[in-house]
Amino acid sequence: MTEPRTLAIRVLPRPGESLDSWLEALARRNWVPLQSLTEALGIGPRNNPARLVNRTPPEDLRLIETQLRLSEGALDNSITEPGMFLKRLPYFRYCPRCLQEDQGRWLTRWWLPWTFACTRHQTLMHDICPGCRSASRSRFLGAVHLHSPGQCMLTTTPRRTCKQDLAAAPLLPLGTHHPLLAAQRILDTIPIRDTAGATEIFSVVDEHLAALLDAMTEKDLEEIENVSPGNWEKALTAITAHNTTFHGWRVKARTEKLITYEFMDQEYNKAGKTIAEIAERCQLPKVLVARQAKSVGIKTRTGGKFPIEVDYDWLRSEYCERFQGIAHIAQTLKCDQKTVRAFLRKAGVDLRPACLSGQSDATMNLGGSVSRDIKKAVENTQYGWLRLRRFQVHIKFPTLSAAAHHLHLMPSALAAQFNRLEDDIGGALFVRSVRHAPQRPTERGAALLADLERSEVQELIQRALGSTLDPLPPAQTLKESRRTVDGERSALTELPAQHVHIPPSMLPVVRYVLSRRAHEAYASKIHNDTGIPFTTIYKQLRLLQRAGWVTSRPETPAERSARRQGGRGRTYYTPTQAACASHVIAHIANETPGKMTSTRDDSTDMNPGFSYETNDQVR
Numbered sequence: 038m039t040e041p042r043t044l045a046i047r048v049l050p051r052p053g054e055s056l057d058s059w060l061e062a063l064a065r066r067n068w069v070p071l072q073s074l075t076e077a078l079g080i081g082p083r084n085n086p087a088r089l090v091n092r093t094p095p096e097d098l099r100l101i102e103t104q105l106r107l108s109e110g111a112l113d114n115s116i117t118e119p120g121m122f123l124k125r126l127p128y129f130r131y132c133p134r135c136l137q138e139d140q141g142r143w144l145t146r147w148w149l150p151w152t153f154a155c156t157r158h159q160t161l162m163h164d165i166c167p168g169c170r171s172a173s174r175s176r177f178l179g180a181v182h183l184h185s186p187g188q189c190m191l192t193t194t195p196r197r198t199c200k201q202d203l204a205a206a207p208l209l210p211l212g213t214h215h216p217l218l219a220a221q222r223i224l225d226t227i228p229i230r231d232t233a234g235a236t237e238i239f240s241v242v243d244e245h246l247a248a249l250l251d252a253m254t255e256k257d258l259e260e261i262e263n264v265s266p267g268n269w270e271k272a273l274t275a276i277t278a279h280n281t282t283f284h285g286w287r288v289k290a291r292t293e294k295l296i297t298y299e300f301m302d303q304e305y306n307k308a309g310k311t312i313a314e315i316a317e318r319c320q321l322p323k324v325l326v327a328r329q330a331k332s333v334g335i336k337t338r339t340g341g342k343f344p345i346e347v348d349y350d351w352l353r354s355e356y357c358e359r360f361q362g363i364a365h366i367a368q369t370l371k372c373d374q375k376t377v378r379a380f381l382r383k384a385g386v387d388l389r390p391a392c393l394s395g396q397s398d399a400t401m402n403l404g405g406s407v408s409r410d411i412k413k414a415v416e417n418t419q420y421g422w423l424r425l426r427r428f429q430v431h432i433k434f435p436t437l438s439a440a441a442h443h444l445h446l447m448p449s450a451l452a453a454q455f456n457r458l459e460d461d462i463g464g465a466l467f468v469r470s471v472r473h474a475p476q477r478p479t480e481r482g483a484a485l486l487a488d489l490e491r492s493e494v495q496e497l498i499q500r501a502l503g504s505t506l507d508p509l510p511p512a513q514t515l516k517e518s519r520r521t522v523d524g525e526r527s528a529l530t531e532l533p534a535q536h537v538h539i540p541p542s543m544l545p546v547v548r549y550v551l552s553r554r555a556h557e558a559y560a561s562k563i564h565n566d567t568g569i570p571f572t573t574i575y576k577q578l579r580l581l582q583r584a585g586w587v588t589s590r591p592e593t594p595a596e597r598s599a600r601r602q603g604g605r606g607r608t609y610y611t612p613t614q615a616a617c618a619s620h621v622i623a624h625i626a627n628e629t630p631g632k633m634t635s636t637r638d639d640s641t642d643m644n645p646g647f648s649y650e651t652n653d654q655v656r
Contacts, residue, residue, distance in 0.1 A: 043104050050107075051142055056093060056115040057086035057174070058143035061181045071181045078104055086129070086174045090116050090148050115145055117229055129174040130162035137204040141186025143174070145229055154211065154221040161209035161217070168201030169193050288325065295319050296329040305335060312337065345372055349384040356386060365503050407497075408488040410462045410481070422501040424458045427451065429489050430507050432467060432482070435475030439518040443510055474588045474613060475519070545569060546577045550587060550612050557609035578610055586616035 048066050050059040064074040080097045098112045130147050132155035146152050147162070154161050166173045166189040173189050184190055189199040211218055296319070304310050312330065316323040330337060347370065355361040355369075363381075367374045381388060415421030431440035431451065441448040459466055466482035478486060488494060499506060510518075539547055545567050550558050560574045581587045592607040 043106060047105055050112065050115060051139070052114075053144045053146065054115060055086075055090055055143050055145040055148060056098075056112060057089045059112075059115060060089070062142065062186070065182045065186065068182045087148070090145065114229060117145065117148060129172065130164045131173065131203060132158055132160060132162050133204050133206040133208060134158040134160065136187045141188075141204070146225065149229070151224050152221070154217050156218055156222050156225065158208070159211050159213060159215075159218055161211060163203070163206050163209070166191065166199060166201050166203060167206050169199040171199075173203060288321065292321050292325045292329050295321070296326055296333065298333040298335065301330050301333065301335045305330065305337075345370060345376065347380050349380070352380055352384055353386060356381060359500065361503065368504070406493060408485070410485050411488055411494065413463065414458055414461050418461060421461070422498055423505070424454050425485075425489060426498055426502060426507055428455060428458060428466065428482075429486060430509060431455070432476070432478055432486060433510055433515055434518050436470045436518075437476065443514065443518075444507060468590075471582070471588050543577050543580070546574060547581070547586075547616075550581070550610060551616060554612045554617055557611050559607045559609050561607070581616075582610070585613060587612050 044063070044067060046067050048059070048063050060074060061071060064071045067074070069077075078101055080093070080101065093116050098116070099109070101107070102109060102111055129143075130152060131143065132147075135144070135155060135158065136142075152162070163173075165171060168189055169191055171189075171191050173191070181190065184198070184200065185202075187202060187204045189201040189203055191199050193199050296315075301315075304315055305312070312327050313323050316326040319326070327337060352366070355366055356363075363374045363377050367377045370377065378388065411425065414425055427440075427444060430444065431437065434440040434443065437452060437455075438448050441451045444451065455466070462481075462485070464481045465479050466485060467476050467478045470476035489498075546563065546569065549563055549567060560571060560578070563569060563574050564571055578587065578589075582589055587610045589608050589610050592609065597606055
């Protein structure tokens, strides 16, 4: 016959220690959750420590003793008499000094309802956690191995544990000859488990507690009263908490005082406010406000909202003639859009399709005065006018990021809107910005901007967008955006360069690009004309672009099909105005290029750019 499996690391129970405390210490020593340990021992899970101490049958104790190689009966004093407390489970009290000295181990006697003082330290016991103000051992926390002994492991929120150190709770000292200590010493002699049963045990306890009341003097009561001066403050704080009966009575009395017939008639009937709005203003529960309003004779409305009176002729004019959207009308009437739709149906107005915004229908019958690109951008589309207006605002900024910041949008969302606008129109509207080169409109984009500036088009935009019209940025905002277009390095680009520094190994590429500045250059052309390896060309072009001397653009599909050659798409490079300055050209003409026979670039200085000096510096 094989012996039952046991734990590799075992902890012996201390004299008088409760079963729940010992199992916690065992789980913490083996670094496993408490539920896993109880399941491994075969006693099944217990939902709280009180059930473990009071409802564990003797056969489970014998099973644990066998598995952990304990002597028979070693755990008898770790539980109370089964069924002693019937359905009402006991509360737990504790002595902070005992927890501190015993490394957070708990005694079985602390579960007994007649244990109220610690005779070893001559102090009253605590029954709640000073942190969360809940019964400290009312529930189990499975992950006991993640917490230190003696901590409160109750969950105050779904993701937060109290973790209050119970050993740090303030002491409630008693005098050496206090009757409470004398009574507690007598009660401690009563065995926890007695064959006489619970009835005889409670009879003995009741006899001693009755004698205690007769022995207490007025001086003893005053000493108990002065044990913890903060207890009165805690009691007064707890009694006014929102979840107590006393606080509910106070709220009800305040509701009766504020919610009168005159007040509700003025606010509810005449001003048209809802019960929820009145409750929020008075900081009262909505249920109590509604109940009190009915009790004072106010007839509450079914929907809560005050009936809205609307002029149907005005509504038809706004929706059908001025092409205002439902959202704009709802904002004017101070109601929701569902109510506006109900009014329109009642007025016999056919609603526009939900896929189209209110401003789209305003352009359905545009005459020939509006350009073709505007019609393509707006007709039969949603938010067409909004995209055109944002393009008009965006092009005034040097970069898309600056425009998105001004419009309070994400750059990716704004870029997606302009891609949609270009798809609807059928052509590119602006050249995207690169470092040191702001964005600029194409010929078609400039023509579209000119059409948008016309007075009749501006009137259509104003009519379509209404209060959602994005204003044009002020001059100061544009000035600041241009100043910070390149971030922290933008100030360097505005300084006049007094000395040009170009590594000798980069002179061939720089000379080639600048000598053909009237034409765009690309890597294969530079390689065929100079013999410089492709790796070096791409590396140096990236450095020149980073320094702000060249800009790049990808080859368009039309250009690629026109050259009638296969292969990868090209990237064209154009020198910037800073690179084409006269002093840069003069410097390049006087410099000697480096050796170009090697296919590997051995330059150690690959950061071209301007060097700056002051009057008191000499290079």
